[in-house]
Amino acid sequence: MTQSVVVQVGQCGNQIGCCFWDLALREHAAVNQKGIYDEAISSFFRNVDTRVVGDGGSISKGKICSLKARAVLIDMEEGVVNEILQGPLRDVFDMNQLITDISGSGNNWAVGHKVFGSLYQDQLLEKLRKSAEHCDCLQCFFIIHSMGGGTGSGLGTFLLKMLEDEFPEVYRFVTSIYPSCEDDVITSPYNSILAMKELNEHADCVLPIDNQSLFDIISKIDLMVNSGKLGTTVKPKSLVTSSSGALKKCHKKPFDAMNNIVANLLLNLTSSARFEGSLNMDLNEISMNLVPFPQLHYLVSSLTPLYTLADVNIPPRRLDQMFSDAFSKDHQLLQADPKHSLYLACALMVRGNVQISDLRRNIERLKPSLQFVSWNQEGWKTSLCSIPPVGHSHSLLALANNTCVKPTFMELKERFMRLYKKKAHLHHYLQVEGMEESCFTEAVSSLSALIQEYNQLDATKNVPVQDLPRLSIAVSLTLPCQCSGVISAHCNLHCLGSSDSSASASQLLFSLVTLLDIPIPHVLEQAVHFVACTRHFFFQVFQ
Amino acid sequence: MSIVTVQLGQCGNQIGFEVFDALLRDSHSFQGLCSKRENEAYQTSCKERFFSEEESGVPIARAVLVDMEPKVINQTLSKAAQSGRWKYGQHACFCQKQGSGNNWAYGYSVHGPRHEESIMNLIQKEVEKCDSFSGFFIIMSMAGGTGSGLGAFVTQNLQDQYPNSLKMNQIIWPYGTGEVIVQNYNSVLTLSHLYRSSDALLVHENDAVHKICAKLMNIKQISFSDINQVLAHQLGSVFQPTYSAESSFHYRRNPLGDLMEHLVPHPEFKMLSVRNIPHMSEDSLAYSTFTWAGLLKHLRQMLISNAKMEEGIDWQVRPPLSGLPPLGKMSLSKDLHFNTSIANLVILRGKDVQSADVEGFKDPALYTSWLEPVHAFNVWKTQRAFSKYEKSAVLVSNSQFLVKPLDMIVKKAWNMFASKAYIHQYTKCGIEEEDFLDSFTLLEQVIASYCNL
Numbered sequence: 001m002t003q004s005v006v007v008q009v010g011q012c013g014n015q016i017g018c019c020f021w022d023l024a025l026r027e028h029a030a031v032n033q034k035g036i037y038d039e040a041i042s043s044f045f046r047n048v049d050t051r052v053v054g055d056g057g058s059i060s061k062g063k064i065c066s067l068k069a070r071a072v073l074i075d076m077e078e079g080v081v082n083e084i085l086q087g088p089l090r091d092v093f094d095m096n097q098l099i100t101d102i103s104g105s106g107n108n109w110a111v112g113h114k115v116f117g118s119l120y121q122d123q124l125l126e127k128l129r130k131s132a133e134h135c136d137c138l139q140c141f142f143i144i145h146s147m148g149g150g151t152g153s154g155l156g157t158f159l160l161k162m163l164e165d166e167f168p169e170v171y172r173f174v175t176s177i178y179p180s181c182e183d184d185v186i187t188s189p190y191n192s193i194l195a196m197k198e199l200n201e202h203a204d205c206v207l208p209i210d211n212q213s214l215f216d217i218i219s220k221i222d223l224m225v226n227s228g229k230l231g232t233t234v235k236p237k238s239l240v241t242s243s244s245g246a247l248k249k250c251h252k253k254p255f256d257a258m259n260n261i262v263a264n265l266l267l268n269l270t271s272s273a274r275f276e277g278s279l280n281m282d283l284n285e286i287s288m289n290l291v292p293f294p295q296l297h298y299l300v301s302s303l304t305p306l307y308t309l310a311d312v313n314i315p316p317r318r319l320d321q322m323f324s325d326a327f328s329k330d331h332q333l334l335q336a337d338p339k340h341s342l343y344l345a346c347a348l349m350v351r352g353n354v355q356i357s358d359l360r361r362n363i364e365r366l367k368p369s370l371q372f373v374s375w376n377q378e379g380w381k382t383s384l385c386s387i388p389p390v391g392h393s394h395s396l397l398a399l400a401n402n403t404c405v406k407p408t409f410m411e412l413k414e415r416f417m418r419l420y421k422k423k424a425h426l427h428h429y430l431q432v433e434g435m436e437e438s439c440f441t442e443a444v445s446s447l448s449a450l451i452q453e454y455n456q457l458d459a460t461k462n463v464p465v466q467d468l469p470r471l472s473i474a475v476s477l478t479l480p481c482q483c484s485g486v487i488s489a490h491c492n493l494h495c496l497g498s499s500d501s502s503a504s505a506s507q508l509l510f511s512l513v514t515l516l517d518i519p520i521p522h523v524l525e526q527a528v529h530f531v532a533c534t535r536h537f538f539f540q541v542f543q
Numbered sequence: 544m545s546i547v548t549v550q551l552g553q554c555g556n557q558i559g560f561e562v563f564d565a566l567l568r569d570s571h572s573f574q575g576l577c578s579k580r581e582n583e584a585y586q587t588s589c590k591e592r593f594f595s596e597e598e599s600g601v602p603i604a605r606a607v608l609v610d611m612e613p614k615v616i617n618q619t620l621s622k623a624a625q626s627g628r629w630k631y632g633q634h635a636c637f638c639q640k641q642g643s644g645n646n647w648a649y650g651y652s653v654h655g656p657r658h659e660e661s662i663m664n665l666i667q668k669e670v671e672k673c674d675s676f677s678g679f680f681i682i683m684s685m686a687g688g689t690g691s692g693l694g695a696f697v698t699q700n701l702q703d704q705y706p707n708s709l710k711m712n713q714i715i716w717p718y719g720t721g722e723v724i725v726q727n728y729n730s731v732l733t734l735s736h737l738y739r740s741s742d743a744l745l746v747h748e749n750d751a752v753h754k755i756c757a758k759l760m761n762i763k764q765i766s767f768s769d770i771n772q773v774l775a776h777q778l779g780s781v782f783q784p785t786y787s788a789e790s791s792f793h794y795r796r797n798p799l800g801d802l803m804e805h806l807v808p809h810p811e812f813k814m815l816s817v818r819n820i821p822h823m824s825e826d827s828l829a830y831s832t833f834t835w836a837g838l839l840k841h842l843r844q845m846l847i848s849n850a851k852m853e854e855g856i857d858w859q860v861r862p863p864l865s866g867l868p869p870l871g872k873m874s875l876s877k878d879l880h881f882n883t884s885i886a887n888l889v890i891l892r893g894k895d896v897q898s899a900d901v902e903g904f905k906d907p908a909l910y911t912s913w914l915e916p917v918h919a920f921n922v923w924k925t926q927r928a929f930s931k932y933e934k935s936a937v938l939v940s941n942s943q944f945l946v947k948p949l950d951m952i953v954k955k956a957w958n959m960f961a962s963k964a965y966i967h968q969y970t971k972c973g974i975e976e977e978d979f980l981d982s983f984t985l986l987e988q989v990i991a992s993y994c995n996l
Binding site for chain 1: 612644646724762767825958959963
């Protein structure tokens, strides 16, 4: 079993992280009735004998003594982290896992990235190495941060490069909170775009989320809970926003409900890796299946159900409703509509009492209304985990690699350009050592390239799928008892039919010679011509 | 002679458990349709093939469990121990901490070489326990990372280390509409490698078994457990003992060898599939009676019309009339009508088995021209009934059954390959585009060979 380390950066990152640890403890308490430290818990927690001073206290088996989170908390202001350390979760964190400063980053990416990055580089490295050493087999770093501020955005992305260099084998999953339209930080477009470049280059997988979507989901739940429709009562513990039963019972903070949603996302994402099921899905499978090209690693997520009604019997219709909801615009954690955009890949991670036939039935049902890219028409990755989340009998997390992220990026770019054209607030950035205008231009062009990739994919959306010509092989077999069959491989010269659309007209010539082990009378050697117009086609010749 | 089973990955281990359980349960379920002496001979033969004995008398499966992450193996071991009737050997498993991530290249190029020695040692220990060793039965899926990639690596190693032993790979064909997005790549790579190093590939398609659960067994909410049990039933009815040379009490000693001899006459044609009849839920069983004539008639039509189960058979399909020229090259674009066979094996178990008439299977029109029916068709029998079925028949066939599914997988993989999607995940572990092209070529050739029968 593998372990993961959570790195929470900045105010937003730490607040979400706090909710996450709370819920993680709750989930494990519900599953692990006997208090034995098992492999499932060890994926996020260490078991420590607190009587032992220093490092030697780790216990690997047996009863749970004291659980410590595998986390590194980073903030350039003290407020949030101090609050955590004075709250009910203080025992879960090790004092050695924190890095704080006093002055804050002033919502300035450059300060977070360049100033604090270089200032705390060694300390960061040391804490990260320590947390990695405590792991038997470290598989993944989960980074939680916001894009619009200074610390989460700047220092958080500085970390990414460091993690890539220092731990190249370990996956980097980033949960990024993108600024909504009504964001009150003026410079959030600058911070976000500068951070995006780093995400493009150094993250394995990004889960973009925005506050507006979270807020809409909360409103929807409140409506449901308060509407008092006849016969529907919502189980309080089942709210995806609730933290009832969790340690923190303090006054509800404004962002608590929204943060709980993100915390649930992370728990469900890792559930199939931690708990047993009939079709397991590990974290490395997420990257393998959902990232067809290294740059396109942005996954839109949706969680269902948002609440459970108090009716005990769940008829299949309601189960099917859970699947339908996962694809609706209202349930996405980003302002995006995957149903009307192009899917590159989709993962369905199911928890609880759901079997393979339910899954298949729903895939068959929903497939016709979704558009998949031509080379991945059956692009579904599925997993079944037996343990449901707390308060539910089943749940579904859908991760979509879909071109519906494009509008978010385009809008961000527009807001950026509005500021940048007027050079508004630019001096705050440029006066930081190491920052130049080229940082900005490079960041924008990186984003533009990404948007262009999505555009190209969208262009293929309604084009009918054509089967590509296959290798054609002539086989003549003499009588089977004379095992030496003479096989000649023909090479194949094909031109794909000229496409009418002027935008992406590309003829493809390929010819192929392959030799098998059996001796061949005449070897055909031909040069290979390859014409690559789009990124999609390119072949080589082999001896 | 004994068979050593190697279970690889989540799928392999989950199925392996069901297979051993089914074998032992059948071995202990005496129907009273044959003599007691007969039954004891059957039980002894079954035990010799699949189980070794411990001092406490609890049979231990002759199996090696391999997975790259611990959850499934732990579950499998505990389920076996809980059954009370049998268990796995204490040190028969190999486990790591991190899985293969659905990456064939990772299973084959990274995990394989890294753990080669440990895994081969485990297998060797198991082989040494056998008094006389028949061969390997390797259970794996094609869609994932460990079963497929590591499975291909292990099979290759077995070929090198045990060149005189037989290897049969039980491979699970994934659902058509995706369990894993890169399943077509993984399948293409697995099949091409296995074609070179394995002796026979026994294929089960998830879609087909799913339909059996839905239509024949009437299960409403089908779980993987249900699917695996159907599979185990089919495998059990193939591998349980049968008479040698028509005499009672003497059971065949070399099941794998006999299977290969009868079913794989030419190395170009290695893909075998299984059809069994009857198959139904226990409740229905109580109300059904069977005749050999009826069972065999249905089974023959299932063979000819490429039906996956006994419901929905297309009775319009007929073999070509003899004297007319053969049907010419089979075209994949049209509906496959007639399924030409290379070799067939029918195994009959149960009451009055000596009276069963299998002449229908000896019709030369069923077979390709380069093999006489007397060589192409074989029948094995035993009076000992299997599981709860008074009479049951299973057909293991080397025929055009799998051409269409294979073609489908190659087509989808090729489409994806043309766009280069996901290739970076494979190249970073050492599988280059060349390797893909080699695999495609080999499989196109296999498809062409089967089409030309």
